[in-house]
Amino acid sequence: MKKIGAEILIECLKEQGVSTVFGYPGGTVLDIYDALYRDGTINHVITSHEQGAAHAADGYARVTGRTGVVIATSGPGATNLVTGIATAFMDSVPVVAITGNVGITMLGRDSFQEIDISGITMPITKHNYIVKDVNTLADVIREAFLIANSGRKGPVLIDILKNVQVGEAEYEPAIPAAAHSKPVPASALESAAAALKKAERPLILVGGGAIASDASREVVALAEKLDAPVASTLMGLGACPASHPLFVGMIGMHGTATAAKLCMESDCILALGTRFSDRVALNRDKFAAGKTVIQIDIDDAEIDKNVPVTYSVLGDVKQALTTLLPMLQQKRRSFSKTAADYRAAEQKKNRTDELGHKVLIEAAKLAPKDTIVVTDVGQHQMWTAQYYPIERPRTFCTSGGLGTMGYGLGAAIGAAFGSGKHVILVTGDGCFNMNLNELSTAVTENLPITILLMNNRALGMVRQWQKLFYNNRFSQTDIRKKTDYVKFAESFGAKGYAIEKEADIAPVLKKALATPSPVLVDCRISNDENVLPMIRPGATYDTIITDWEEK
């Protein structure tokens, strides 16, 4: 049947099973918004700013595993998506961004709100399109969804010219091509299996790829079969339950001392869907020197990119582990006992008095296990990774690769829509101020989001680096804002509470977590707290700082 481009877009979104999209209308997407209005079956969430919409699509995708969709107009609408698209790109999150653009007769003439968003987003998308012919539109949209959610997942942008939105074409419904990853043959895993059998002290390093491929069950089964401790990158949190006896916490710059020690002592590292970023393999030459390293990754370019590996397996983590598991025998190893001892000793030593930490520990105790935890970026993000045990995959959203301050609130909105669960957003006063406009979106949509604002009146992480590397010259990191966040929340229609001392924690959190609508909790913490342990950039794991005085 004949349809105009804007209607074809809506039909294609429905083909893909899209029920919720995030976005913001404008001049060159008027026809798309008109088609949305006339169709009436897709839930469109309007944010305060396109960046928030992009992060929402990202958060939606992370918690559901389905592709998030964001729509923005040309020019500033499109450029406002850029940080959100880049965030999704760095963390391999499937997002399809749809932008309008001026009509073909206006293109290239620097028309009002015309921008080359395809050119701008080329390095931060898996692929992008400029659609100039309505007859190609349906297939472009189908291909975009397939690309976004297959292989190493990531964002795809479709720039649809105005004339395409109003132009007519024949529309034939199609069943979406499923993004299946190929089974990994046993032949590809023989060397890896042999090395694992021989290993005396194997350490499993689990990354975001394990979450993306929904391989949590296989990761745990593998750990139990090998009797190997599991360390996780920030992106991998949730792939192995934090309460699992073999789990030893996060690894890397702010990872646990246990993970660092075990990594040094291990004779074999099995990396599952992780790219040995500079926040994990801080010193890439020494990180795994002398060890057998096995890397399973779906992106060929990640093999040998940062850390040279002994054996590599190209493929989806779940597929690879499904093949690998029957090739291995159950074996007890004393290394798991070493891991448990280190972990117990570290936890005993780490009793914290810090108010912010206690808020997180208490929140984890009070909130159900399927609560979605979203963070912004900085000290509070690392504290969350350290003190809030993530028990399930796809319940933790954080900007790992790009480190996007301001990611959290938008992502929390998307995560709330995607999961239908209660969302805890842990943020800092620096990050929160970047995109606090989206609190109005959360209120409008009446979303069950509890915001734990770690208010230290400082850009804490940068300040910590100034303390460590710049001799306490706190250039621009002490925040002098006079904002009353409780009143702010109330003025936006949310509830606002404050935590000033330990006695406030339990009663306030109980109230907040029982509220099925946005609540902001202003946690007034010290401005001088550090994130520890810490390993300096470029340094080896043996130089880990666990005590600030000893640094």
Next chain:
Amino acid sequence: MNQYTISALVANKSGVLTRVAALFARRGYNIESLSVCKTETDAFSRMTIVLNGDDYILGQMMKQMDKLIDVKKIKRVEEDAVSRELLLVKVKTDSATRSQILEISQIFRAKVVDVSIEATILELTGKPSKLDGFVTMLLPYGVMELARTGVTAISRGKTCIQDETDYKEKI
């Protein structure tokens, strides 16, 4: 620092050259030459890239390029492959130097494609090193301008770039 030649079959669409060139720029790869041409099928263009670097950069560049949706096949061209470049050079000429310039051209088997009172245009095809040598010999006479196509290359024997597996088909 080594030199490698890479061939790629890419979608014959606008913007593909930008994607490839932008990839080199942002990853800091050092490209010696890049040439693009039509192929026997309308759907594909062929790129030949000469890269300066080491094995790590070669491996990374090929894998990163292979990830681009528009790159269908990619192959490192063997060192013994047939590899050619075309040069057009305009040399300052007068009655005193003309015969010397023609003599040099004969040694290199270059073709004279245009002659005027003050200039001669010569055409030469061959390996880049041969072209370099030719230009060096002409420099004393005054090279007014020159244009080179960049290297284009093809494997010997029956192996073809079509035989390569696209990374995207493997996963």
